[in-house]
Amino acid sequence: MDFPGLDRFDSAILTVLSEDGRISIADLARRIGLSKSPTQARLRRLEAEGYITGYRALIDPIRLGLDLVAFVEVRLQDTREAALAEFNAAVAKVGEIEQVHMIAGNFDYLMKVRTRSMSDYRRVLAEKVSTLPHVASTSTYVAMQAVKEGGPLEKVG
Known part of the structure; x- marks a missing residue:
């Protein structure tokens, strides 16, 4: 390809x-x-040239006991550039957050959060996600099963 x-x-x-x-x-x-x-x-x-940004081992999070995956919609109170930059810098420091994507839609960001249990997730939501700069509200969706995650490169289009 x-x-x-x-x-x-x-x-x-x-x-x-x-x-x-x-x-x-x-x-x-x-x-x-x-x-x-x-x-x-x-x-x-x-x-x-930056086509290859690094190499890393793919670790099985389930084997490490990190069974719970939650996707979190985040709405911000302020979406000016300075607020977005502050949010982006803060979210990068939260270890339980695996991925963060800025979204064009009814909310501002979509996060993938991985924890050991629902009680751990509730703690991360309350103590880390909800306290990030400019967070107005969140909505959580818990994944029941990963059907496909991060496969090899494929030509798109």
Whole structure:
């Protein structure tokens, strides 16, 4: 699959790495059909240009006892740029919040919060989420099951 602005080799590198970030350069080169040196040069360039922002291990949160996932709609009292920046900076410091997205719609942000239990979630909501700057109200939706989460890169469109 090809991505806009990238040739087929660069696109292939990104696709393979999204499936297996620990693949060796030799195996990556074989998978994309180039020799090791040009593959390594392309990989370094993709990192330097910001296409690849880092590498990390995917940890199973259920094995760690973090069974409860809640999605939280957040409405702010103030949506001017300074208030948004203050909220964004504060929300980044809350460990239980896995993801935060600014939304165009009937609320301002959608958060994914992960905790061990409903009582832990209630504490996080009361002591952390509700005390974030400019929060006017929240609505919570508890997930019963994850059907799909963060798969490998796929071409969209």
